[in-house]
Amino acid sequence: MAFSETLGFLRCDFTFWDGSALAISEFMDTSAGYPKKTDYSYHYVRGGQTVFRYDSAPHHREIGTFPHHKHIGAREELATASPPTLSAVFAEIEEYLGKEALPT
Numbered sequence: 544m545a546f547s548e549t550l551g552f553l554r555c556d557f558t559f560w561d562g563s564a565l566a567i568s569e570f571m572d573t574s575a576g577y578p579k580k581t582d583y584s585y586h587y588v589r590g591g592q593t594v595f596r597y598d599s600a601p602h603h604r605e606i607g608t609f610p611h612h613k614h615i616g617a618r619e620e621l622a623t624a625s626p627p628t629l630s631a632v633f634a635e636i637e638e639y640l641g642k643e644a645l646p647t
Contacts, residue, residue, distance in 0.1 A: 549572060549573045549574040550570070550571070550573075550574075551570070552569070552570050552571070553568070553571065554568050555567040559636070560640070561640055563587065563588060563589035563590075563636070564588050565585065565586070565588075565636060566584070566585075566588075567583075567584075567629070568583060568584040569582070569583045582599050582600075583597070583598060583626065584596065584599075584600070585598070585629075585632045586598075587632070587635075587636055592616075592617040593617055593619055594615075594616070595614065597611075597612075597613050597624055597627050598614075599626065603621060606621065608623040608624055611623075611624055611626050612624055
């Protein structure tokens with residue numbers, strides 16, 4: 544979806560063979576002549592529970608990587624994080640695929 548000639552939004556949902564899912568949201572700006580990700584969210588869910596979510600929502604000013612951060616586990620514990628690449632997100636998911644269950 545495009546908002547203008549230089550601003551756009553990408554939304555994708557992936558379902559993996561084990562039933563886990565990844566929701567991707569990215570806002571892009573190409574006004575500089577190349578695509579630049581301005582905001583994002585990568586939310587991985589397994590068995591109906593959050594495994595992790597990376598995002599750039601500006602609501603955790605207390606962390607050193609503000610606004611970039613990661614939520615981990617069903618309790619969505621907060622962690623510092625640099626903006627990940629999509630390939631890094633898929634590599635992290637690959638570590639979970641094939642595992643029987645998530646730790647509680």
